[in-house]
Amino acid sequence: MIPIELSKRQEQILKIVQERGPITGDQIAEHLHLTRATLRPDLAILTMSGFLEARPRVGYFYTGKTGNRLLSEHIRKLKVKDYKAPPVVVHEQSSVYEAIVTLFLEDVGTLYVLNKDNLLAGVVSRKDLLRTSLGNKNLEDVPVGIIMTRMPNVITVGPEDSIFEAANKLIENQIDSLPVVIPVEGMKNALQVVGRCTKTTIARAFVQMGKEEVI
Ligand code: ADP
Numbered sequence: 115m116i117p118i119e120l121s122k123r124q125e126q127i128l129k130i131v132q133e134r135g136p137i138t139g140d141q142i143a144e145h146l147h148l149t150r151a152t153l154r155p156d157l158a159i160l161t162m163s164g165f166l167e168a169r170p171r172v173g174y175f176y177t178g179k180t181g182n183r184l185l186s187e188h189i190r191k192l193k194v195k196d197y198k199a200p201p202v203v204v205h206e207q208s209s210v211y212e213a214i215v216t217l218f219l220e221d222v223g224t225l226y227v228l229n230k231d232n233l234l235a236g237v238v239s240r241k242d243l244l245r246t247s248l249g250n251k252n253l254e255d256v257p258v259g260i261i262m263t264r265m266p267n268v269i270t271v272g273p274e275d276s277i278f279e280a281a282n283k284l285i286e287n288q289i290d291s292l293p294v295v296i297p298v299e300g301m302k303n304a305l306q307v308v309g310r311c312t313k314t315t316i317a318r319a320f321v322q323m324g325k326e327e328v329i
Contacts, residue, residue: 120165124156128176131166135175142174189323194280195273197319198294198309203228206235206259210246213238213258224291226307227262234270234293234305236262266303270295271311281316 120128123146130145131137139157143150157174160166164179202220204213205228213225217240229235238258246261247253271280271292280292294309 120160121156123153124160127153127156127160128165131174132176136169136173137175138173190276190278192277192319192323193273194271194275194277194294194309194311197277197315198273198311199315201226201293201307201310203307204238204258206230206262207257209254210243210250210256210258210261211253214243214247214253217243222291222310223312224310225258226293226310227258228307231304232306233298234265234268234295234307235259236264237268237291237293238262239290265305268293270305272296273308277311277316277319280311284313284316 126146127142130142134141134145139150139153142157143153146153157166157168161168161174164177166174167177168174202216202222203226204216208216208227216225217223224237224239226234227236227238236259238261242261242263246256250256269283269287269289269292271283271294273294273296283292284290291310291312293305293307294311295305295307298304298306
């Protein structure tokens with residue numbers, strides 16, 4: 115259980131216990147001019163999340179473990195621009211055959227499709243390509259532009275967005291890859307592709323975080 119933000123009262127309780135612990139629930143309640151019953155849910159949250167520990171006949175004491183909180187704050191600060199990989203792109207007019215070859219050569223699962231102005235037109239995933247390949251013999255004659263998921267239906271992230279936000283988009287939309295884009299000034303829906311953020315990107319950030327001392 116990781117409480118993202120403690121309530122004001124929980125912060126107050128934490129402070130009291132930090133300064134005066136070990137301290138009983140009744141004593142905390144007295145300090146806050148509240149009843150013990152009112153405090154019960156807050157004490158339960160603080161205990162379950164590891165901020166406080168309750169010892170029978172002694173009372174509550176501060177564990178010093180604010181790690182979960184620090185960790186979640188840390189995760190929200192990691193930026194896409196620091197973890198993104200280079201984009202792998204094809205053009206709208208490229209054939210499905212060419213796209214499949216690119217997929218293998220570049221060892222990626224999703225290609226970003228660019229229009230004639232080199233701006234984001236769509237994305238094509240391995241299953242999109244597989245689907246087209248089934249029962250279609252002339253893959254050189256089919257342009258990716260007609261099978262891709264096209265703008266404005268493409269889910270994207272910005273370089274300044276957090277990795278956490280990107281991970282959320284991947285999960286919520288059940289997709290593997292997000293083009294990292296920057297808007298072109300003065301042009302509506304015109305996006306320049308500057309990177310890729312995939313499930314692998316998130317896994318890499320996770321592994322790196324595990325190696326760091328963030329707490
Ligand atoms: P696959 O199905 O090949 O494992 P995905 O789960 O990423 O890959 O793709 C599922 C579908 O979602 C595909 O039709 C693909 O075109 C589309 N898709 C992939 N990435 C995005 C994205 N960033 N925005 C919108 N649609 C996407």
